[in-house]
Amino acid sequence: MKKLLRLCVLMLGFCLAATFHLQAQKVEISNSKFFYAVSDKVLVLEDPTQKLTLQDILAVDNAQKFRPPANKKLNFGYSGAAYWLRLNVEAANVGKYRWVLEFDYPLLDFITVYSQDAQGNWKAQQTGDRLPFAERAIDYRNPTIGIDLTREGLQTFYIRIQTQSASQFPMHIRVVEDLYQAKLSEQIVYGIFFGILICMLAYNILILISVQDKSYFFYLITILGNLVLFSSLNGFTHQYITPGNPYWSNQLVLIGLNGLAVGVHLFALYFLDTWRYARWVYVGQVLLIGLCSLMFVLSFGIPYLLAGRLSILLSLITSVFTIIAGFVVLSKGNQAARFFLAAWLFYLTGAILLVLRNVGVLPINLITTHSIEIGNSLEVILLALALGDKYRIYRLEREKAQNQLLEVQREANENLERKVEERTRQLSEANEELNQVNEELSVTLDQLTIQKNLVEQKNEDITASINYAKRIQKAFLPSRSLMKSCLPEHFVLFRPKDVVSGDFYWFEAQPDYLMLAAVDCTGHGVPGALMSMIGDSLLNEIVNVHKITTPNIILNELHDKVRTALKQKESENRDGMDLALCKVDLANRMLHFAGAKNPLYYFEQGELVVVKGDKVPIGGLQREMQRIFTNHEIPLGAPNSKTFYIFSDGYQDQFGGSEKRKFLVSGLKNLLKQIHLLPMEDQKKLLADTIADWMDKGNQEQIDDILIIGFRI
Structure with missing residues (x-):
């Protein structure tokens, strides 16, 4: 009998301890902090049948089945069951803050939160990603339910969760303002992450188009x-x-x-x-x-x-x-x-x-x-x-294959040289007589004559080709009559160093805008002319085919296309071009400018204003991930109130004068200050005469192509 009594007392104590443990799971809320992690404070009841209702849960038998979760993070994997959670919250001095219950896993399908009002009646709130987003009371990616904590004392919440995704229920109680602050921070983080993915997507699309x-x-x-x-x-x-x-x-x-x-x-x-x-x-x-x-x-x-x-x-x-x-x-x-x-x-x-x-x-x-x-x-x-x-x-x-090919070619050349030497020795021994020597000399003289004629013919062909290249370059340069009709107040000082030029100017006229560029390609003469043809063709393609008219975007595109055309990613080619590009918005009387190393000068009320271009060229070596140029906007103001100049570096780099030094940027600025109010043709004549006198005084030849364009709108 005593043993039975002791056993009953022991079982009663165990039940009371277990009951006390279950009831002791609660979250104490106050206004001392605005965020509470509550996943480890809930009791869990698994419902494999997915059929239990609130009335079933409130029944004594089921209410005692709630247990602390073995997994404190409430992560049950892909179970397929429904889960009931019981959360006890004791609020004290919470003030007038709005509190919410947040489920930090967006893929939960159906969430129902049951709470009692002041009269003790149970009310239900629903959320989850299987409900339209507009039905959410709080505009947030995670399922979030507003809870009333203004009534001090202990409140019990029953939460039913059913989902086909992973059954993980990280839960927080927090103030709405704290939620919005966290939302702002995470939006920045995810914005950076998704921005990286989108940038990589766009970048690799361009690479795919380029390398196929x-x-x-x-x-x-x-x-x-x-x-x-x-x-x-x-x-x-x-x-x-x-x-x-x-x-x-x-x-x-x-x-x-x-x-x-x-x-x-x-x-x-x-x-x-x-x-x-x-x-x-x-x-x-x-x-x-x-x-x-x-x-x-x-x-x-x-x-x-x-x-x-x-x-x-x-x-x-x-x-x-x-x-x-x-x-x-x-x-x-x-x-x-x-x-x-x-x-x-x-x-x-x-x-x-x-x-x-x-x-x-x-x-x-x-x-x-x-x-x-x-x-x-x-x-x-x-x-x-x-x-x-x-x-x-x-x-x-x-490169290894090329080296192997060169080695084979070198060996072939050596074999050929040995055969030639052997043949020469045989001829020398067989042709000892004087008359044969004379015949050899005669043959040699004839060969020299033929070579001389060939060289002269080649020189004539090269000269003709260069002159033809000059006509081609002149053909793709803008029509002076078109420029005069569209831009009455302008001049173009264009003096190639050789027959053909690495500098060129480009002009495009449309009813609502004009575009004008001064371009300085790598080199001069025939190599520079070839680059100028590439530049002119690409500018026409970008503006007239792709309909891109913003100067800095045009330069971005031109840079990529030059590097692609010259295969600069795979080769050591570093050719490119410097340029200044202007777009005149006739409707809004606004000038847009972008420059690759070259600036824009203009005078306003007698003062010189320098708009610098970006310090990188078009084409050539690229160390940055993407070359991006800057767009500048200059209001035109009253008609003809400002005089603009764009140019290559040939004028300022020209040697001359009594000291045989460069004309320099400062010399060009001072000269433009003196002449900017004169008629355009007078300015062109003074610029041409000044540089000619400068070279004559120093007895210097022209060292580079010269290009200066001035205009008023």
């Missing part, structure tokens, strides 16, 4: 997959893209996940050239591409829970297989796999951490939540290095 390499196309698929996946995982598609169609909130996650897997395999297949280095890897990639593509299609028809599990399984296989493929190909001698492997190790490590977090293996924290974004940022940098390293290896292989 399939690797870039499939890399674009991976970037698009990342954009869709991350924007869906973080609730941005439901908030901004499909707010009225909740079906796509979860579906876009599968689309992004499976599309990313397909892109990863295609990119790895072509970039690593697995058909050449490891056939079994190639076969595996083809099979996985088929499975991921099939999963992409099936995800629209099969249950979401099953589709999610299968998609995650394929993503894990994709992660592991891609890393294996990189190691295998690297071991087979493909050096381009080094940076590729490093890039995907970072990226796929982040993906694996995210997947393991979603299935409940890893806890929810800052690293696991943003591991994929961190890995993706590192992957972008390393893949850029991988693509550059691939082309570096290609260039070295090409």
Whole structure:
């Protein structure tokens, strides 16, 4: 009997302790802080049937079934069950702040929060990504419910969550103002992240157009997959893209996940050239591409829970297989796999951490939540290095092949020289007689005569070609009559150093605007003229074909096209051009200017104003990621109230004078100050006479092409 009594007392004590433990789970709220993490304060009841109602939960039997979660982060993976959470909140001195209950996982389908009003009646509030976004009381990507904490004392909240996505319920109670502050900070972070992806997308589209390499196309698929996946995982598609169609909130996650897997395999297949280095890897990639593509299609028809599990399984296989493929190909001698492997190790490590977090293996924290974004940022940098390293290896292989060809050619030349020497010796021995020597001299004289005639003919041909090039250059220069009719107040001082010029001027006239450029190409003479033809052609293409009329954007495009036309990414070519480009907006009487090293001068009320161009040329070496020029705007004011000048550096760099020094920029400025009020033709004559006198005094020849354009509007 005593043993039975002791046993009853022991069981009663255990039950009281357990009951006290369950009741002791509460969150104490005050105005001392504005943010409370409450995931570890709730009690959980799993509902595998998904049929329990609030009345069932309030029943004594079920109420006692609530237990503290084994996983303090409330992460149950892809379970398919419904979950009831009980949260006790004790408010004291909360003031007039508005409080909300936030669920820090945007993909939860249905969330119902039950609370009691002042009369003890239960009321329900619903949210989740399966409801239209407009029905949310708070405009935020995470599901958020307003709660009333103005009544001091203990309140109990029952929360029912049912979702087909990962059952993870990180929860916070916070003040609305604190929520908005956090929203602003995270928008900046995600803005930077998505901005990087979008910039990389645009950049690689341009690279794809330039190099026509399939690797870039499939890399674009991976970037698009990342954009869709991350924007869906973080609730941005439901908030901004499909707010009225909740079906796509979860579906876009599968689309992004499976599309990313397909892109990863295609990119790895072509970039690593697995058909050449490891056939079994190639076969595996083809099979996985088929499975991921099939999963992409099936995800629209099969249950979401099953589709999610299968998609995650394929993503894990994709992660592991891609890393294996990189190691295998690297071991087979493909050096381009080094940076590729490093890039995907970072990226796929982040993906694996995210997947393991979603299935409940890893806890929810800052690293696991943003591991994929961190890995993706590192992957972008390393893949850029991988693509550059691939082309570096290609260039070295090409140089090696060229060196081998030169070696073969050198050996052939040596063999030929030995044969010539042997033949000469034989002829010398056979032709000892004087008459044969005379015959050889006669033959030699005839050959010299022929060579002399050939040289003279070549000189005539070269001179004719240069004169023809002059006519061609003159033909593509703007019509002076057109410029005079559209721009009455102007002059053009154009003095090539040689027959043809590396400087040229360009003019475009439309009803509502005029465009005028002074361009200084690398070199002068025939090489400079060839560059000027390229520049004139590209300017016409950019403005007349692509309809780009903003000066700085024209220079951006011109720079890229010059580098592409001269293949400067793959070669040591550093040719380019400096120029000053003006657009006259006739309707708004505004002059827009952009310059590549060359400035714009203009006089306003007798004062010289210098608008400097950017300190970088068009074409040539580019160390920055993208060359961007600056647009300047100058109001024209009253008609003919300002005089503008654009020019090349030939005038100011000309040597002369008694000291045989350069004319200099300061000399040009002083001269323009003296003459800027004169009629345009008088200014042109004074500029031409001044530089001619300058060269005569120093007995100097013209060293560069000279181009100065002045105009008034």
